[in-house]
Amino acid sequence: MSDKKKPTDLSIWLGLSDNTFTRQKTVKFGDATAVNSGRFYSILAVVLLFAAWIIASVFNLVEPFFWPTIDGTWDRFIKLVTEGFRNVPLWEHVGISVYRVLSGVFFGTLVGVPLGFAMGLSPVGRGIFDPIVEFMRPIPPLALIPLIILWFGIDEFAKIFLLFLASLFIMTIAAWAGVSSVRISKVHAAYSLGASKFQILRHVILPNALPEIFTGLRTSMGVCWGTVVAAELVAANKGLGSMIMIAKNFLQTDTVVIGIIIIGLIGYAIEMLMRRLERWLIPWKGKG
């Protein structure tokens, strides 16, 4: 036994000491699995950023017009929670943005997955949708806003329709990729076990495509979250995007900063939630 001191659990957790697995490795530089979490430095980085903000606030180093003080921001946050922004409570701004994203992704999936399946399973489906999907794919959803305003105005339907389009093509391509990725031996095996075409679709092709569809769903959520905020910047009177845009007009930098922080946190939460769901719903991913 070596007489080296055993590191504590805390120092392993913080990433200051190697764990039992990486400790045995002599080659660490260049081996990504031997790079530990470095959590101590993550904490340090966040603490330093906050410290800088506190110091700047205490000594009035930055003009509040450019960046608010930390205590002023906190007060504003309490006010937004209790009184709301322009008579709309903060949670309603957050809620409406999330609702728009979920509706857009829901309808995009509802239409996109069958389209992707049609493209992967039938020459007619592929022929019809291939040029449309390939043409629409590189167009950023934001470029469609003017047209959608001309068609549907700026009401709720217009926003959800935009998000529907944003997720539609992602979901179509994801479902198509899922169908195309099925190993022919699985399909052959199912036919040899007496399955009908419909049963193969339902019991082989669909479950086989689920991991790809879920990856599409994750991408879709991310893209739609970005799109909803941008769309609300252009035309809306509720939602996080509109909140920060209107706050800008009143030179309320603190509200703008709070909005940006919430947008970041929710985007992060969506991604984490989707990863959890994926591990829970599709444990066989990548194991075929």
Add this chain to the structure above:
Amino acid sequence: MAGIVIDGLSMVYTLPGGGDVHALNDVSLDIKQGEIVTVLGPSGCGKTTLLNIIAGFLSPTEGEIRLGDKPVTGPGAERGMVFQQGALFEWLTVEKNVAFGPRMAGKPAAETAEKVEYLLDIVGLQGFGEKPVYQLSGGMQQRVALARCLANDPDVILMDEPLGALDALTREKMQGLVLKLWKETGKTILLITHSVEEALILGERLIVMAPRPGRIEKEFRLPFPDEALVKPAREVKAGAQFVETREEILSMIWDMEEEIMGQSDEPQV
């Protein structure tokens, strides 16, 4: 229950750039009900094409396959298939994989559950029913594939290098299992392999195929499967007749490979 009649089978692939490849040329073979037949040959001899035609995944250029007196026109549940690897449904548990065929046919769930339990027992997987298949080793996965095929009670079992991806020790064990299943179920089995030893120990009849064009080169009638059922397989494999036949076939295949290497890579026209 019925045997398989392979009648004057030819398969010609046309290459995109013009020219034809004769994957199979006038192959005829009569497999009786309950026989276990192995097919051996160098790569490119058309053995997988032959199996895919019998399974009904490919339609031959000429000739036909008959099961009893019914011509084969597509895949069907009376011809079960065991693949080399990756044909299990990884989203289902072991028992749901095995139950797949009866479930698709709409058999009563209780009856199927009983059958699944019985089959898992036979292939040595009792207690593994609720595991996801991706948690099993390669050898255990092939046991699931065998059980899944048997659950459907097919007349004929087609095996496309079912043990090809396994390590040597697991492979020998699984050969014993295939023999045991053959004996106990009395199924007609056609097995394709790259391994001469495997073809000898598992074949009452061993068909050696030759490439360019794919054809039957020679057929052997062998006592080894029956011997391996009553004494240890290692002992059978060490016997004088086994070794002699193995060397004969090996040198035959060796010569074919040499011949291929000598030829140009141009496809035959």
